[in-house]
Amino acid sequence: MTIVLDDTLLGDPVALASADTGGVLRAAATAGAQVRSAAQAAVEAGVADLAGHRPRALVFLRRPGSSGAAAEIVGALLGSLCPVPIVVADVVPGWIGPLDVVLAHSADPADVELAESVSRAVGRGAEVVLSAPAEGPVASAGAGRARFVEPRIPVPPALDLPRALAVALTVVSSLGLWPGGLDPSLDPLADALDAEAERNQPNHEPFMNPAKSLALRLAERTPLLWGADPAATAVAGHGATALATHAGVVAHAADIAQAATATALRRAVDLADRGEDIFRDPFDDPGPDSPPVRVVLLATAEEEPGQVAVRRTGRGWPADLQHPVDEVPRGTRDAVLLRTALLASRLEIAAVYLGLATRAIEPA
Numbered sequence: 425m426t427i428v429l430d431d432t433l434l435g436d437p438v439a440l441a442s443a444d445t446g447g448v449l450r451a452a453a454t455a456g457a458q459v460r461s462a463a464q465a466a467v468e469a470g471v472a473d474l475a476g477h478r479p480r481a482l483v484f485l486r487r488p489g490s491s492g493a494a495a496e497i498v499g500a501l502l503g504s505l506c507p508v509p510i511v512v513a514d515v516v517p518g519w520i521g522p523l524d525v526v527l528a529h530s531a532d533p534a535d536v537e538l539a540e541s542v543s544r545a546v547g548r549g550a551e552v553v554l555s556a557p558a559e560g561p562v563a564s565a566g567a568g569r570a571r572f573v574e575p576r577i578p579v580p581p582a583l584d585l586p587r588a589l590a591v592a593l594t595v596v597s598s599l600g601l602w603p604g605g606l607d608p609s610l611d612p613l614a615d616a617l618d619a620e621a622e623r624n625q626p627n628h629e630p631f632m633n634p635a636k637s638l639a640l641r642l643a644e645r646t647p648l649l650w651g652a653d654p655a656a657t658a659v660a661g662h663g664a665t666a667l668a669t670h671a672g673v674v675a676h677a678a679d680i681a682q683a684a685t686a687t688a689l690r691r692a693v694d695l696a697d698r699g700e701d702i703f704r705d706p707f708d709d710p711g712p713d714s715p716p717v718r719v720v721l722l723a724t725a726e727e728e729p730g731q732v733a734v735r736r737t738g739r740g741w742p743a744d745l746q747h748p749v750d751e752v753p754r755g756t757r758d759a760v761l762l763r764t765a766l767l768a769s770r771l772e773i774a775a776v777y778l779g780l781a782t783r784a785i786e787p788a
Contacts, residue, residue, distance in 0.1 A: 429639075429640070429643035429644060429778065429781045429782050430781050430782070430783075431640060431643070431781065433780065433781045434630055434636045434639065434640065434777060434781055435629060435630060437626045437627045440626045440780060441626065443780045443783075443785075443787070444780055444785070445787040446785070446787070448580065448583070448670070448776050448779075448780075448785060449626060449773070449776055449777075449780070451579040451580055451583050452583055452621075452769070452772050452773045452776050453621040453624070453625070453773075454577055454579055454583075454586075454621075455585075455586040455617040455618075455620070455621060455765075455769045456586075456613075456614040456615065456616075456617035456618035456621060457577055457614070457618075458577050458579065458584065458586035458587045458590065459586050459587070459589070459590040459610050459613050459614040459617060460609070460610065460611070460614045461575075461576040461577050461587075462555070462573065462575075462576075462586070462587045462590035462591050462594075462610075463590050463594055463608060463609050463610040463614075464576075464609070465573045465574055465575075465576060466553075466571075466573050466590070466591055466594040466595075466608075467594075467608055469553070469571045469572055469573045470571050471553055471571055471573070471591075471594050471595060471598050472594075472598050472608060473571075473598075474525065474551060474553075474595065474598040474599050475598050475599075475600065476600075477525070477551065477599060478507075478508065478599070478600070479508055479523060479524050479525040479551070479599065480508070480509075480521075480523035480524050481508060481509045481510070481511050481523075481524050481525075482508055482509070482510050482511070482524075482525050482527070482595075482596070482599070482601070483511045483512075483513060483516065483517065483520065483524055483525065483526045483527070483545075483550075484498075484499075484510065484511070484512045484513070484527050484592070485513060485514070485515070485516065485526065485527065485528040485529075485538060485541055486512050486513065486514055487514070487528070487529070487530045487532070487535055487537075487538050488530075488532065488535075489529075489530060489531050489532070489581045489582070489584070489588075490529065490531075490581070490582075490584050490585040490587075490588040490589075491528070491529040491530060491588055492512070493585055493588070493658070493661065493662040493665065493768075494529060494585060494588035494589045494591075494592050495510075495512045495592070496512070496658040496661060496662075497589060497655060497658045497659065497662070497764060497768070498510075498589070498592045498593065498596060499512065499658075500654035500655040500657065500658040500764075501654075501655050501760065501761055501764065502596065502601060502602070503654065506601055507601065508599075508601065514537070515537055515540070515541045516541035516542075516544050516545045516550075520544065520545050520548050520550050521548050521549060521550060522548065522549030522550060523550075524545075524550045524551070525550065525551045525552075525553070525595070525599065526541075526542075526545045526550050526551070526552045526553070527552075527553045527555075527591070527592060527595050528541065528542055528552065528553070528554050528555065528556065528562075529555040529556070529587075529588040529591060529592070530555070530556045530562060531556075531557070531575075531581035531584055532556075532557075532562070532581070533556060533557040533558075533559055533560025533561070533562050533563060534560050534561055534562070535561075535562055536561060538556075538562050538565075539561040539562045539564070539565040540565070542554060542562065542565040542566045542570060543565040543566075546565075546566060546569035546570055551571075552566055552569065552570035552571065553570065553571045553573065553591065553595050554566040554570040554571065554572050554573065555573040555575070555587065555588065555591040556572075556573075556574075556575075557574070557575060558572075558574045573591050575587060582666070582669045582670070583772065585662065585768060585772070586617060586765070586769070589765065589768075590610055590613070593606055593610060593613070593761075594606075594608065594610070604757075606758070612757070612758065612762065613758075613761065613762060613765055616751070616752060616762040616765060616766055617765055617766065617769055619751065620751070620766045620769050620770060621769070621773075623635075623751075624636070624769075624770065624773045634770055634774075635770050635773035635774040635776075635777055636774070636777050638720070638744070638746070638770065638771070638774040639774045639775075639777040639778040639781065641718060641720075641744055642667070642673070642718060642720070642774065642778060643778060643781070643782070644715050645715050645716055645717065645718040646674070646675070646676070646714060646715050646716065646717045646718070647663075647664075647667060647673065647675035647676070647717075647718055647720060648675070648676045648678075648683065648689070648693070648717050648718065648719045648720065649661075649663045649664055649675055649676065649677045649678075649720050649722060649771075650677075650678055650679070650680040650683050650719060650720070650721055650722065650741075650743070651677075651678070651679050651680060651722050651723070652680055652721060652722065652723040652725070652729040652732040652733060652736075652747075653723060653724055653725045653732070653760075654679075655724045655725075655760055655761075655763075655764040656722035656723050656724045656725075656764070656767065657677075657678065657679040657722075658764075659722055659724070659764055659767045659768050659771065660677035660678065660722055661677045662768050662771065662772075663675065663677065663722075663767075663768070663771035663772075663775070664676070664677040666771050666772045666775040667771075667775045667778070669775070670772075670775040670776045670778070670779035670784065670785060671775050671776075671778040671779040671782060671784045671785075672779070672782075672784040673775075673778065673784075676689070680721065680732075680733055680736060680737060680741075681736045681737055684736075684737040684738075684739075689717070692716070692717045693717055693719055693741065693742065695716070696716040696717050696718065696742075697742040718744065719741055719742060719743035719744065720743065720744045720746055721733060721741065721743040721744065721745050721746065721747075722746045722747075722767055723745070723746070723747040723763075724747075724759075724760045724763040724764045724767065725760060726749075726754050726759070728747070729745055729747050730743075730745070746767055746770070747763075748763050748766050748767065748770075749763075751763075751766060752766065
């Protein structure tokens with residue numbers, strides 16, 4: 425069934441505020457504050473003391489919520505040049521030992537499997553950084569033995585990617601895995617996310633608000649979120665999750681070269697690009713049940729994404745481009761990181777706007 429969007433809601437800040445009784449938009453706008461608070465909490469937890477330690481492996485524990493997206497994004501940002509293996513696992517591997525570093529993030533204080541993994545990891549002498557609520561079995565499993573980073577800004581679990589990402593970045597930077605290192609405060613990242621939240625605030629009209637504009641473009645469409653580079657592809661996966669969580673929209677997320685191998689999907693893209701036949705009678709020929717597709721091409725690197733698409737797939741694509749080089753200019757230090765976080769935030773807020781305007785987000 426096609427989800428119908430009330431586009432008038434997106435142009436009415438008062439109506440938006442009335443619809444957002446749960447404060448989801450306000451929570452989504454805390455990305456920069458989450459990064460700052462998590463970075464400070466990581467400093468107080470002694471994460472910087474990992475400096476000089478070269479682990480046999482860096483293990484990300486992927487649990488329900490944002491931990492998997494954070495692991496995929498950081499892994500994509502570090503890339504194949506990372507000097508140590510990065511392992512993403514649902515539970516701590518059986519080979520874990522004192523030469524390894526384990527990073528666990530969860531918003532669920534009662535995750536029994538995670539508590540067991542943390543207990544096993546600290547019991548075997550691994551360095552463990554635990555980002556989780558302060559009470560419950562998970563916190564107890566690492567008490568006194570893990571470097572504990574407690575959340576300080578309450579947000580729904582589906583909106584805590586900035587916190588998960590900030591803790592992961594402090595770990596990889598402290599371990600010397602980030603080229604040139606990162607400012608322990610992560611202020612440049614927080615500033616970029618604050619600026620994105622400002623652009624996307626409810627008082628801005630859709631033509632001035634990139635998240636509202638994206639929500640309108642995705643309404644009554646099947647989104648194809650395709651990444652032109654590894655970090656953008658990781659963000660695409662997170663965007664698909666955000667659309668499902670907040671708007672009940674099913675989206676396809678993939679690397680563009682991989683997506684281009686799906687022949688039926690290629691035909692759907694070309695059909696959508698040709699547009700609807702103005703002479704078709706919708707009563708005699710209602711057409712397909714599924715909404716037409718819309719390609720959103722995400723990019724975080726310096727090169728123009730259209731050129732990347734042609735080089736990697738052999739053709740151009742009719743796509744909405746999300747390549748925030750105006751917001752994060754070429755040549756900016758850690759530009760790929762800043763654009764990656766910015767796009768993740770934009771997709772989340774667009775999903776929230778879409779969910780509010782389609783009533784997928786129910787009143788609290």
